[in-house]
Amino acid sequence: MKRRALLLSGVGAAGALVVGWGLLPPGDRLGGTDVLPVVDGEFALNGWIKITDDGTVLLAMNRSEMGQGVHTALAMLAAEELDVPLERVRLIAAGPERLYGNVAMVMGNLPFIHPRDREPGRTTDGIRAVRWVVAKVASELGINVTGGSSSVVDAWETIRLAAATARARLLGAASLAWKLPASELTVEAGVVSHPSGPSAHYGQLASTAMATPSGEVRLKPPDAWKLIGQPADRLDVPAKIDGSAIFGVDVRPPGLLFAALRHGPMLGGSPGAVDVAPALALPGVVRVVRLGPYAGSTGAIAVVGETWWHARRGVDALAVDWRQRPAGPLDSADIVDALEETAREAAATGAGRVFHAHGDVGVAETTATGFIERVYRAPYLAHAAMEPMNCTARIDAGRVDVWVPTQVPGLARQLAAEVAGVDPDRVTVHVTYLGGGFGRRLDVDVVGQTVRIARETGGRPVQLMWSREEDMQHDFYRPAAVAVLRAGVDATGLPTSLSVTSAGDAITPRWMERAAPGLAVPIDMPDKTTSEGLHDQAYGIAHQRIAHVATRSGVPIGYWRSVGHSHSAFFVESFIDELAGEGGRDPLAFRLALLADAPRHRAVLELAAERAGWPGTKAARALPPGRARGLAMHESFGSIVAQIVEVSLEKNLPRVHRVVCAADVGTVVNPAIVERQIEGAVIFGLTAALYGRIDIEGGVVRQSNFPDYPMVRLADAPSIETFLVASSRSPAGVGEIGTPPVAPAVAAALFVLTGERWRSLPLT
Amino acid sequence: MELLVNGEVRPLPAALADPAMPLLWALRDLLGLTGTKFGCGVAACGACTVHVEGRAVRSCVTPISAVVGKRIGTIEALGSAERPHPLQRAWLLHQVPQCGYCQSGMLMAAAALIAANPRPSDADIDAAVTNICRCGTYPRIRAAIHAAAAALRVVPARA
Numbered sequence: 001m002k003r004r005a006l007l008l009s010g011v012g013a014a015g016a017l018v019v020g021w022g023l024l025p026p027g028d029r030l031g032g033t034d035v036l037p038v039v040d041g042e043f044a045l046n047g048w049i050k051i052t053d054d055g056t057v058l059l060a061m062n063r064s065e066m067g068q069g070v071h072t073a074l075a076m077l078a079a080e081e082l083d084v085p086l087e088r089v090r091l092i093a094a095g096p097e098r099l100y101g102n103v104a105m106v107m108g109n110l111p112f113i114h115p116r117d118r119e120p121g122r123t124t125d126g127i128r129a130v131r132w133v134v135a136k137v138a139s140e141l142g143i144n145v146t147g148g149s150s151s152v153v154d155a156w157e158t159i160r161l162a163a164a165t166a167r168a169r170l171l172g173a174a175s176l177a178w179k180l181p182a183s184e185l186t187v188e189a190g191v192v193s194h195p196s197g198p199s200a201h202y203g204q205l206a207s208t209a210m211a212t213p214s215g216e217v218r219l220k221p222p223d224a225w226k227l228i229g230q231p232a233d234r235l236d237v238p239a240k241i242d243g244s245a246i247f248g249v250d251v252r253p254p255g256l257l258f259a260a261l262r263h264g265p266m267l268g269g270s271p272g273a274v275d276v277a278p279a280l281a282l283p284g285v286v287r288v289v290r291l292g293p294y295a296g297s298t299g300a301i302a303v304v305g306e307t308w309w310h311a312r313r314g315v316d317a318l319a320v321d322w323r324q325r326p327a328g329p330l331d332s333a334d335i336v337d338a339l340e341e342t343a344r345e346a347a348a349t350g351a352g353r354v355f356h357a358h359g360d361v362g363v364a365e366t367t368a369t370g371f372i373e374r375v376y377r378a379p380y381l382a383h384a385a386m387e388p389m390n391c392t393a394r395i396d397a398g399r400v401d402v403w404v405p406t407q408v409p410g411l412a413r414q415l416a417a418e419v420a421g422v423d424p425d426r427v428t429v430h431v432t433y434l435g436g437g438f439g440r441r442l443d444v445d446v447v448g449q450t451v452r453i454a455r456e457t458g459g460r461p462v463q464l465m466w467s468r469e470e471d472m473q474h475d476f477y478r479p480a481a482v483a484v485l486r487a488g489v490d491a492t493g494l495p496t497s498l499s500v501t502s503a504g505d506a507i508t509p510r511w512m513e514r515a516a517p518g519l520a521v522p523i524d525m526p527d528k529t530t531s532e533g534l535h536d537q538a539y540g541i542a543h544q545r546i547a548h549v550a551t552r553s554g555v556p557i558g559y560w561r562s563v564g565h566s567h568s569a570f571f572v573e574s575f576i577d578e579l580a581g582e583g584g585r586d587p588l589a590f591r592l593a594l595l596a597d598a599p600r601h602r603a604v605l606e607l608a609a610e611r612a613g614w615p616g617t618k619a620a621r622a623l624p625p626g627r628a629r630g631l632a633m634h635e636s637f638g639s640i641v642a643q644i645v646e647v648s649l650e651k652n653l654p655r656v657h658r659v660v661c662a663a664d665v666g667t668v669v670n671p672a673i674v675e676r677q678i679e680g681a682v683i684f685g686l687t688a689a690l691y692g693r694i695d696i697e698g699g700v701v702r703q704s705n706f707p708d709y710p711m712v713r714l715a716d717a718p719s720i721e722t723f724l725v726a727s728s729r730s731p732a733g734v735g736e737i738g739t740p741p742v743a744p745a746v747a748a749a750l751f752v753l754t755g756e757r758w759r760s761l762p763l764t
Numbered sequence: 765m766e767l768l769v770n771g772e773v774r775p776l777p778a779a780l781a782d783p784a785m786p787l788l789w790a791l792r793d794l795l796g797l798t799g800t801k802f803g804c805g806v807a808a809c810g811a812c813t814v815h816v817e818g819r820a821v822r823s824c825v826t827p828i829s830a831v832v833g834k835r836i837g838t839i840e841a842l843g844s845a846e847r848p849h850p851l852q853r854a855w856l857l858h859q860v861p862q863c864g865y866c867q868s869g870m871l872m873a874a875a876a877l878i879a880a881n882p883r884p885s886d887a888d889i890d891a892a893v894t895n896i897c898r899c900g901t902y903p904r905i906r907a908a909i910h911a912a913a914a915a916l917r918v919v920p921a922r923a
Contacts, residue, residue, distance in 0.1 A: 066863050067861075067862030067863030067864065067899045068862070069862070233856075233859060234859060234861075236861070236864065237855070237856060237859055237860075237861055237864075238856065239864075240861035240864030240867050241848075241852045241855045241856060241860075241861065241867060241871065242799070242839065242840070242842070242843070242845075242848075242852065243797075243798070243799015243800070243838070243839035243840045243842075243868050244799065244840075245864050246798075247801075247864075247865055249798070249801070249802065250798035252796060252798065258793060283779065283780070283782070284779070284780050284782075306779075306780050306793075307780060307785075307789050307792075307793035307794060308789060308792075308793055308802075309782075309785050309786065309789035309793065310780065384898060385863075385865075385898060386801075386803050386809070386811060386863065386865040386866050386896065386897070386898045387801070387803075387863075387865045388802070388803075433863070433864065434863060435801070435863050435864070435865030435866075436863045436865060436898050436899065437863075438898070465802070467805060468803065468804040468805055468806070468809075469805075672859065676859070676862065676901075676904075677862075679900060679903060680862055680899045680900035680901065681900070682900065683899075683900025683902065684898065684899075684900055705804055705805075705806055705808060706804050706806075706808040706809050706896060707806065707808050711896045711898065712900070712902075713894055713895075713896060713902070714889065714890055714893050714894070714895075714897075714902045714905060714906060715890035715891075715894070717900070717902035717903060717906075719903065720903060
């Protein structure tokens with residue numbers, strides 16, 4: 001694809017952009033200087049960029065840093081277009097304005113368009129128009145979300161344009177001052193100069209630039225990039241190796257009190273009668289606060305103390321008559337059995353919401369020479385971010401300050417305002433570093449609880465932190481799911497039809513109800529996340545029907561790193577591996593045969609196979625005895641990842657020694673960060689594949705802490721190698737894409753080792 | 765009651781310093797040393813790792829009564845801006861952290877290891893650094909420990 005230079009015309013002081021639709025999410029996201037408050041010595045050039053009088057670039061940072069490197073990646077985009085070294089960019093917190101919302105995340109989820117139909121040359125005016133409308137609506141809503149692996153995708157044009165526009169205005173200022181054409185000026189490390197002699201750094205030009213129109217703005221062509229595509233050190237690492245990085249739990253406003261809590265042990269339960277006297281009698285205990293359900297949480301009792309330990313002791317001293325969930329206790333084994341029944345029945349009757357269909361599966365199945373049907377199951381999972389859920393709030397003189405590690409600062413602000421009974425304008429949300437997010441911090445339950453407690457502390461700030469047990473037993477879990485996959489195969493063993501019927505709860509409507517009730521609708525709209533990775537997979541099977549039955553189990557469910565892909569990759573890739581095995585074909589060759597029309601997928605698979613020494617490749621390499629390889633490939637968030645794992649059995653348990661990853665993520669902004677994200681996601685996926693399961697019995701989550709919800713540790717971590725396919729496409733998602741293929745790859749290797757198919761997670 | 769933290773005598777507020785209070789909370793909530801983290805409360809994740817007499821200790825289950833009068837070291841004093849610990853140099857070079865929440869504990873566990881064992885094998889590292897990192901930074905942690913241990917072995921030879 002030819003990379004198009006963006007021509008902006010009619011840029012006034014407010015920076016109105018006129019660009020072709022389909023190219024840029026519409027709506028003015030450049031922003032005016034009104035959204036960036038300045039102090040003496042600072043000059044705002046648009047809603048994203050300020051320049052200080054010493055030439056430092058201040059970038060409004062609208063995304064949360066939770067380890068994915070987004071602060072560094074977005075700063076690189078600004079530094080690139082401004083022609084300054086990365087270390088000249090400093091980050092400032094973006095405000096709540098709509099321009100900082102996330103359009104790309106919404107575009108990634110709506111509408112349901114098969115990735116093939118978005119490819120250049122295949123897309124239609126109709127699809128482009130629908131996407132434009134979605135972008136327009138998303139832009140108007142302006143919800144600030146760090147999630148959906150969308151931060152760089154969203155910033156790719158937005159921040160580069162903001163920086164390029166700022167640069168053009170700075171050049172314009174120099175041009176006016178020196179009476180020289182802007183086209184003859186050059187910029188090196190933030191210093192503008194002309195061959196005839198004059199030169200000035202950005203800080204010296206910024207004041208004039210504020211009144212100078214940008215004129216025509218062009219983004220740099222890729223061959224002029226100095227930073228994009230090169231590894232760069234992360235901006236946040238120095239503070240993360242000496243204890244100085246401030247996470248949510250490290251906020252220490254003067255007079256801080258601490259709070260601990262206990263939720264009703266049963267999901268959806270609530271506290272009845274409480275004897276608070278024993279808690280209040282303890283030293284260091286200040287107050288007991290009853291908490292109703294906030295944003296989907298279970299009711300709870302909180303104790304405020306002078307330290308968290310005192311508060312926690314107070315919690316332990318409470319005598320509470322806990323009430324059951326009104327609809328009765330939840331039981332995960334029953335729920336998963338019911339899901340299987342639902343999926344099997346729907347597969348038999350053709351029920352379910354069809355997310356994708358082409359050809360005629362019914363006819364194809366009657367004419368197929370073979371017929372294979374398998375059922376796969378995935379359990380509930382907890383997020384278990386290392387930093388337990390927490391929030392700090394202060395209500396003082398009608399103003400509310402909230403310090404919180406969150407992926408959704410705007411939703412946090414909205415809920416804080418409601419609970420405090422003030423206008424949102426009176427609430428300031430300070431986003432700290434997140435000690436892991438993984439989707440858990442797309443929910444704001446802890447914000448509602450904390451602000452409620454802060455109403456009782458007489459203006460003193462209070463920091464609520466959940467214990468690990470509360471964090472694990474009151475999560476919004478990755479939903480359990482079951483899928484029935486069915487294929488008709490021809491005489492050569494290749495599938496002619498694929499029918500997928502899955503069942504499981506839909507996350508998005510439940511999340512909307514609790515986190516964004518203003519956007520929730522009375523009936524459940526189809527949720528793409530229930531079927532992602534199934535309806536949009538790339539295999540060239542002539543007849544397909546991909547349907548899902550959305551259930552309502554009552555279990556609190558939420559977005560978990562890679563969302564629907566986290567189980568759909570296991571379903572579809574395990575099935576593909578079984579089809580290959582049944583036909584006596586090599587899993588790599590089998591996939592390549594089904595991907596004749598998918599050259600990007602083929603390239604990724606071939607790269608992984610080559611690097612892993614897969615049999616039949618040029619670098620084919622024999623494995624040590626007792627070891628087997630497994631392969632899986634999955635597309636998610638616009639990126640394609642293939643993984644080849646090497647597994648052995650030790651004491652009858654799988655031991656993963658090596659993981660080779662190949663990925664096509666489009667243009668790479670910082671390859672070092674991309675590789676680390678993929679590698680970290682592999683380990684995250686491996687924990688789920690080997691150990692991950694949350695069981696609910698009698699309404700209570702059985703697992704409670706790391707001893708019974710184990711994690712992969714250093715001793716179990718495989719060596720991981722990651723290879724990126726060179727690409728000139730726009731950047732695609734990175735933060736989640738490494739997780740989905742792990743489980744099916746390990747399961748495939750286990751089949752080679754044991755001769756058994758593993759159709760239920762976890763694999764131990 | 766007072767604690768000897770990072771070479772300084774730190775008095776604790778009498779009203780709140782309970783002998784049973786875990787060291788973690790004395791550090792974080794009484795002394796404001798927030799670099800040491802809470803992760804699990806049951807010594808299972810290592811986020812709270814500090815040094816007591818140079819040995820790695822999980823402070824979430826270590827009552828302050830057990831460490832009064834002993835030398836306590838936290839991440840804040842592992843190195844300094846001017847003289848970072850070799851592990852901190854290696855952590856920077858290998859760009860180890862992601863979310864960063866577990867890294868204080870990782871560094872303290874690793875520092876105790878290489879102080880006692882200047883040439884740790886992979887198995888030694890596996891045994892000594894059992895902390896949990898949810899972001900999966902393990903491969904770089906291993907590489908950075910080897911690099912820092914090697915640097916430490918070189919420096920005395922030059923001196």
